[in-house]
Amino acid sequence: METGFLPRGRFQELLAVLHRSGYRCLGPQVRDGAIVYAAISVAEDLPRGARDHQAAGHYRIEQTASPRYFGWANGPQALKPLVFAPQEVLWRARRQADGGLELHQEMPPAERLAVIGVRACDLAALALQDRHFLGAAGDDPHYAARRAELFLVAVHCSDPSDVCFCVSTGDGPQASSGFDLALCELDSGFIVESGSDRGAVVAAELKLEAVGADARAAAARQADAARTRQHRSLPGRDLRAVLFANLEHPRWGEVAGRCLACGNCTSVCPTCFCHASVETPALDGGASVHARAWDSCFSQGHSYIHGLTVRSDTRTRYRQWLTHKLGSWHGQFGRSGCVGCGRCISWCPVGIDITEEAAAVCTGAADE
Amino acid sequence: MNELLLPHEAEVAECVRESPTVFTLRLRFRDSVRHGRYRFAPGQFNMLYLYGVGEVPISIVSDPLDDTLFDHTIRAVGRVTRGLAQLRAGDRLGIRGPYGRGWPLPQAQGRDVMIITGGLGCAPAVSVINYVMRRRENFGELIIMQGVKHADDLIWAERYRRWSTLAHTQVLVAADVGSALWPWHVGHVTDLFARARIDAHKSIVMMCGPEGMMRIAADLLRARGVSESAIWLSMERSMQCAVGHCGHCQIGGKFVCTDGPVFNYAEIRDLLSVRGL
Ligand code: SF4
Ligand code: SF4
Numbered sequence A: 001m002e003t004g005f006l007p008r009g010r011f012q013e014l015l016a017v018l019h020r021s022g023y024r025c026l027g028p029q030v031r032d033g034a035i036v037y038a039a040i041s042v043a044e045d046l047p048r049g050a051r052d053h054q055a056a057g058h059y060r061i062e063q064t065a066s067p068r069y070f071g072w073a074n075g076p077q078a079l080k081p082l083v084f085a086p087q088e089v090l091w092r093a094r095r096q097a098d099g100g101l102e103l104h105q106e107m108p109p110a111e112r113l114a115v116i117g118v119r120a121c122d123l124a125a126l127a128l129q130d131r132h133f134l135g136a137a138g139d140d141p142h143y144a145a146r147r148a149e150l151f152l153v154a155v156h157c158s159d160p161s162d163v164c165f166c167v168s169t170g171d172g173p174q175a176s177s178g179f180d181l182a183l184c185e186l187d188s189g190f191i192v193e194s195g196s197d198r199g200a201v202v203a204a205e206l207k208l209e210a211v212g213a214d215a216r217a218a219a220a221r222q223a224d225a226a227r228t229r230q231h232r233s234l235p236g237r238d239l240r241a242v243l244f245a246n247l248e249h250p251r252w253g254e255v256a257g258r259c260l261a262c263g264n265c266t267s268v269c270p271t272c273f274c275h276a277s278v279e280t281p282a283l284d285g286g287a288s289v290h291a292r293a294w295d296s297c298f299s300q301g302h303s304y305i306h307g308l309t310v311r312s313d314t315r316t317r318y319r320q321w322l323t324h325k326l327g328s329w330h331g332q333f334g335r336s337g338c339v340g341c342g343r344c345i346s347w348c349p350v351g352i353d354i355t356e357e358a359a360a361v362c363t364g365a366a367d368e
Numbered sequence B: 001m002n003e004l005l006l007p008h009e010a011e012v013a014e015c016v017r018e019s020p021t022v023f024t025l026r027l028r029f030r031d032s033v034r035h036g037r038y039r040f041a042p043g044q045f046n047m048l049y050l051y052g053v054g055e056v057p058i059s060i061v062s063d064p065l066d067d068t069l070f071d072h073t074i075r076a077v078g079r080v081t082r083g084l085a086q087l088r089a090g091d092r093l094g095i096r097g098p099y100g101r102g103w104p105l106p107q108a109q110g111r112d113v114m115i116i117t118g119g120l121g122c123a124p125a126v127s128v129i130n131y132v133m134r135r136r137e138n139f140g141e142l143i144i145m146q147g148v149k150h151a152d153d154l155i156w157a158e159r160y161r162r163w164s165t166l167a168h169t170q171v172l173v174a175a176d177v178g179s180a181l182w183p184w185h186v187g188h189v190t191d192l193f194a195r196a197r198i199d200a201h202k203s204i205v206m207m208c209g210p211e212g213m214m215r216i217a218a219d220l221l222r223a224r225g226v227s228e229s230a231i232w233l234s235m236e237r238s239m240q241c242a243v244g245h246c247g248h249c250q251i252g253g254k255f256v257c258t259d260g261p262v263f264n265y266a267e268i269r270d271l272l273s274v275r276g277l
């Protein structure tokens, strides 16, 4: 619901209201040449004028004179590390003197976190992670605890990067649900929408101005431009049948010749959920920590069962990534596992492009 | 508090050596209330936690109505299972479960039951053989087909011999490599089909073992007129969480830990024939 206009000079007030409501704010910042979410307390912490240039195997930040804070597409992180931690202690075991075993669940520290600058694709990915970790098999308690206190301030994308294809997956560039507040950034300020009760409470405290006709027209033009500048796309929304009909396609072998099986794609992908158990006994033998850590279907150990690695080569691992992401997710979650964020394309060290590989397998295009 | 992934303390009541590498742990939860509430179905599994080493998924082989102890027959092949083999009566471990979908035993009532296993010691099949043997009058003919690589790999040889003397029971065993006194067939388990007395319309089939073996067996069964819906198999994949979250057990779109490990053949047929899926 549209609630009003926040002039650029008053952006700090949004942070102040969130702080007052008990939230620690995370927002975009440029660190080591990329946009990441980090703690912010003042509007000046935001990456004013930053633009990202992305292409297959390429990511670079350029500093411009633009007054905008959100004139970039995305960085390597989405919301995933905030809810599904890269490494998380699940429980601890303690051995007692009489040989008994004490097992205690360990929960993450309770923290109210507000994230500023969330993208439409990030929200779509979060909705998928919610379906996975809060799904039929039971709520993952650690994910649920981190998720419950998350306040999300989305910003509609005005400047998709060259690798973005959220229009093709139907997930962007405008955020349509899953946020507490959504902002449309214009040079002069922000049109604010609320998407939840607590978002409406924060918006009400901001005492917003009325949205002018000019601002509304500029927002519509900007949204159209963001949509039309995307040029990548997937060959369809539901590729399950065609991918599973092409499990022996020669392209799998061809891409395996380029793929390093490094797992960068699965770690930057905002929907990948695979994780491994990690057991770390204390040196004195009195206790042991059971944690989980992100894993990738590109790793050697992912499909290992006593003496046998089911997916023993890069061909079958790349095939797992693509057929899962774009194919079997439909059966598991009722939609594809790709939200079109383009991260796996930019952060692939050899520039493998998921849209190109999908097209090659699905449209029977030449594999040379 | 939601404790989805937390194991609970259990105690070894007895550890039975079955062969140089196979052993059975007989367990109970330390908390008697938890133990009393614990229910499982044959074909389901538990996650066993060995202190300081980690967790492994292991099928439950005891009878679901036996409320004194629950049993796991385990082959020592990895870090955790080799460590579990060292446990003695009174030792503690962590257990969470049961998990997964078990065998379709309600559907098997009154029908001929055919149990086919291949490869090394197949615990999921043992659970169903034990189940049927204890309720023999509820089922029709029983056909047990077991294949092993080497004659020495057959544990419980004595039990197989005894079963083979029972009425309405056919026991067919094959070893790829025989030994001097091997009384059964030398060759592949699928060679045994020629001798199996299968009534295609009365039978329900439950299999576990290598996927290649199960595929061939399913083809032979189909050729004998057994319908796909009467063929069930237990799949094996890496399982680290057992609750459908960690992603390791996926085959195609299935999570073996929650959708399986027991599948109807029709659900898994197309995935079974692809290597490395
Ligand atoms: S598959 Fe690639 S483009 Fe799609 S959501 Fe994952 S990282 Fe983004
Ligand atoms: S199997 Fe691969 S593609 Fe699928 S969620 Fe796991 S890491 Fe991602």
Ligand code: FES
Pocket: B238, B239, B240, B241, B242, B243, B244, B245, B246, B247, B248, B249, B250, B255, B256, B257, B258
């Ligand atoms: S064992 Fe983790 S998803 Fe099945």
